[in-house]
Amino acid sequence: MTMHTLRPVAFDHPDAVKLNDEVQLEYAERYGDDGDATWLDPGMFAPPRGLYLLAYDERDRPVASGGWRSQDANEEAYADGDAELKRMFVIREARGHGLARRILAALEEDARAAGRTRMVLETGTKQPEAMNLYASSGYTPCAKFGLYRFDELSRCYAKPLHPAPAPAGPQPAGATA
Template sequence: MTMAEPTTLVLTPTPYDDPVAVGLIEAVQQVYVARYGGRDATPVEPAEFAPPRGLFLVGRLGGEPIACGGWRIVEPGLAELKRMYVASGFRGRGLSRVLLAALEDSARQVGITRIRLETGHRQPEAIRLYETSGYTVIEKFGVYRHDPGSTCFGKSLV
């Protein structure tokens, strides 16, 4: 008899600088290196993802950390998504949608009414996730606002 593969993504609030989170963040940075030739240059401070200013979640399947993502408040009522990631062997199962919904719900619970993010043209699966989750293209912001390959998305949480 073989054990069934775990299908429930267990999401746990985790400090951004926790070793497990750091490992997942490094994995997503390596995706950026492979696709864009370098790491994400957006400044990030771990404290920005600590409640009440933000939240960082680690997702586990069968106890194995395989996903992460977080949000940070950038101004009253507005949060920014960062470091959305699902390990390559676990993609295509809808786990990113579960993670995204949990991040949106947690932001909504603390009074965030709008959420935004930036992504790039070499991440078509991310673009599809956001477009099919109610996000629309917004004015570019951040480090890559002048990069023709970047796209910014936003969504109302009300």
């Protein structure tokens, strides 16, 4: 089985740019347009207000990407505490190895640790495998938000990012349950 490592990188890192170009071509192929027109600045993914991850294969080739960026209530219908998932992508040759699910879990954990309360994402009806991934990962349909909120092909999903439970341990002297 191929081993993949996840690494945080800047959104404008050459490997991230390469994968972003590939996902844009796939969007254009699926939707018959120029790809996702959402404006993204590399600073949007800088910790602690975001994170961008790449997965590398055993030959150190970038094969998957994903990131989150902080959002708060605004004119595009985001809510305070949102973490927006962006640019989840796995190259064709690396699909079927659970990379998207690994990246998704790592991004959720990081957003939760950064104090975000809900992970949101927008995908489209011509990406059924993405819709299946999110549904099987606990995401449910939500009110539309973002650039494509008025597009009939757009689908928006959300998942609460509940705080991690406190570790169970010995109770301080005199504590009662």
